[in-house]
Amino acid sequence: MTYYYYNSKTFNSFGDVWYSFKETLKSAGWTVTSSGTGTSGTYNASGDNLLSGNDFGTRSWWVCEHPTLDGYKRYLSVQITTNTARIKMAWAPYSSGSPNANTVPGSTDEKVLLGSGTDSSPSQNTFMDSTLSSNNIYISAGDSSEKYSFYFISFESLIAPTGANGNCLLGMQYMQNTNALDIDPYIYIMSTNFYTAGLFTYSNNSVFGWTAKGRTNPVWNQYYSDTFGSFDTGRFVGNIGNNPYDNSIDLFPVLFARPGLDNADIKGICRDMYLSLARRAPLFTLSVNSQRDKIFFSSFLLFNHSGAKPII
Amino acid sequence: MTFYYVTNQGQSNLSDFGYLLKESLKLGGWQVTQSGTGTSGTFSTNSDLITSASVFNNTNAWYCIAHPTLDGYRRFFCIQVGSSNYQFRVKLSWTGFSTGSPSATRVPSAADEQVIWGSGTDASPTFASYSSDTLNNPVHNFIIGDVSEGYVFYAFTCLSATGEASSLMFMDKLSQTHPLDIDPYQYFIYGTSSPPSSLLDSSINHSMASTVYNTNLYVWIRKGYSNQKFQKCNIGLHSVGAGATNGQVPIGSIGSNAYDGKDLSLPMMTFVIKAINSSLGVSNETCYKGKSINIRLSCTSRISMDTSDSNTKIHFGILIFPWNGTTPYY
Numbered sequence: 292m293t294y295y296y297y298n299s300k301t302f303n304s305f306g307d308v309w310y311s312f313k314e315t316l317k318s319a320g321w322t323v324t325s326s327g328t329g330t331s332g333t334y335n336a337s338g339d340n341l342l343s344g345n346d347f348g349t350r351s352w353w354v355c356e357h358p359t360l361d362g363y364k365r366y367l368s369v370q371i372t373t374n375t376a377r378i379k380m381a382w383a384p385y386s387s388g389s390p391n392a393n394t395v396p397g398s399t400d401e402k403v404l405l406g407s408g409t410d411s412s413p414s415q416n417t418f419m420d421s422t423l424s425s426n427n428i429y430i431s432a433g434d435s436s437e438k439y440s441f442y443f444i445s446f447e448s449l450i451a452p453t454g455a456n457g458n459c460l461l462g463m464q465y466m467q468n469t470n471a472l473d474i475d476p477y478i479y480i481m482s483t484n485f486y487t488a489g490l491f492t493y494s495n496n497s498v499f500g501w502t503a504k505g506r507t508n509p510v511w512n513q514y515y516s517d518t519f520g521s522f523d524t525g526r527f528v529g530n531i532g533n534n535p536y537d538n539s540i541d542l543f544p545v546l547f548a549r550p551g552l553d554n555a556d557i558k559g560i561c562r563d564m565y566l567s568l569a570r571r572a573p574l575f576t577l578s579v580n581s582q583r584d585k586i587f588f589s590s591f592l593l594f595n596h597s598g599a600k601p602i603i
Numbered sequence: 604m605t606f607y608y609v610t611n612q613g614q615s616n617l618s619d620f621g622y623l624l625k626e627s628l629k630l631g632g633w634q635v636t637q638s639g640t641g642t643s644g645t646f647s648t649n650s651d652l653i654t655s656a657s658v659f660n661n662t663n664a665w666y667c668i669a670h671p672t673l674d675g676y677r678r679f680f681c682i683q684v685g686s687s688n689y690q691f692r693v694k695l696s697w698t699g700f701s702t703g704s705p706s707a708t709r710v711p712s713a714a715d716e717q718v719i720w721g722s723g724t725d726a727s728p729t730f731a732s733y734s735s736d737t738l739n740n741p742v743h744n745f746i747i748g749d750v751s752e753g754y755v756f757y758a759f760t761c762l763s764a765t766g767e768a769s770s771l772m773f774m775d776k777l778s779q780t781h782p783l784d785i786d787p788y789q790y791f792i793y794g795t796s797s798p799p800s801s802l803l804d805s806s807i808n809h810s811m812a813s814t815v816y817n818t819n820l821y822v823w824i825r826k827g828y829s830n831q832k833f834q835k836c837n838i839g840l841h842s843v844g845a846g847a848t849n850g851q852v853p854i855g856s857i858g859s860n861a862y863d864g865k866d867l868s869l870p871m872m873t874f875v876i877k878a879i880n881s882s883l884g885v886s887n888e889t890c891y892k893g894k895s896i897n898i899r900l901s902c903t904s905r906i907s908m909d910t911s912d913s914n915t916k917i918h919f920g921i922l923i924f925p926w927n928g929t930t931p932y933y
Contacts, residue, residue: 557860
């Protein structure tokens, strides 16, 4: 059971940040299968040319994959220009299209998580605050025993996030209690404003997953988190407080589902994400199974943490 | 793991629910500790004088019943019927009903008693309608757990004409409770004698999941401590995304399983929240109490008394209980 963590708010360039993300994934077992260093740069059809933060030019990119897990691989395509990105996930390899130094390859079943446009004419969306020094980066990547789950969070500000930039969350999170027929027990998260806009709400199209993947009619669907509430006053999470016996904080796993007559589904429980009944400031840590092994990324949302004192 | 099922019980007397509950609980090992036969009757401090439904069908008849000692404790219920014999007054105690001035028409008292249905005092009780009057032909069902199930019980009543839920009472055991919690249970009672209404199912749901309506779900907080509190609480409705009302998507709207079309369900989690208790003058305790071991919430739209999962589950409002396969009569 190994996670690789990265936390910093000191960078020489945005390239340093993206490089750290790529390298953390590689530490966990992902392999870069192709890359480009951007406009006027170089292209590698079979490997990684992004050898440092200095190699991330305009529209630079990489594609990586995790090793075969339960019979399948998943592929991540990341194309960036400073603090913006176009990010895709796929089940089939990125082996089509016309890739070059500043153009990513295509895949037959790719899904765009961030950005828009096409591979030849991409539109990249903001992932980090445009002021480099305003970004506080948290990355976690799990190895094969952790099903290669990862998260990549850019935190803009602890005290007063301005909301427009930063506070982005990119993640591939392994789910438990999924249907036995579900061959893709993951949710894919891409939220560009999770702190102020609220993560996982109906109107915040942040979480996706496959419904009935592997069957004749799989559908790429939006999923929603399950927070408890009443008929009248909405959510309980963050509003109940500490446990009355020992003043501890009760944590809940997060269930994801989607209502509706079509493609209704309870996806499962996110293994590494938690909701708290008591509110805490972001980057507050809890020691549940080991020292500082859980960290608040909003007032009631937690992920696993390295145990290190967070950089605030 | 043993449940006793007493199913499809019709009603000859208006008070039959109270008698049927007693006889059903006895199947699971509960014992009547005291009883009174009501107006012009007799009482006993150590036996069951309610020998038939007709005996209980007498104004102010009553009984106290308790399960055997479990994990060092017993739980006692005291049930009394009013002059309108579908009306009851129900109390709960840990210490046992050993004080007061019991008689044929007056129940005993307990130092820690909690009145959970009806109101008033033992000397001047106020009763509340629970089961329906005979015109609506209620059908009573009981699920009784033995010692391995923690002596839980679930009593639900529907209207014979429509199957609509009209009354529900249970003592339900919870998991995920705090290690220091010596009363990992929740207690619920709600009923009505109203004519059939499409709102009845909703009323059951609101009575355990609303912070505006007066919920009828109770738990102990810090039982055994000097600052223990018996408080109203709520089940946490699963809010999947934001819906039309305060972020809720009605539980039944998730639908069936996308892979095999089977019913979906979610756990029933119980919380003590501030709003309902502060409005009642109780200090603002809040906590997560636990998760029901036997009850789940239905994600697939069903009507009450529908069965599912090869008739091993039965639906009552948004709740799902274990079932023995009997075809519900209504």
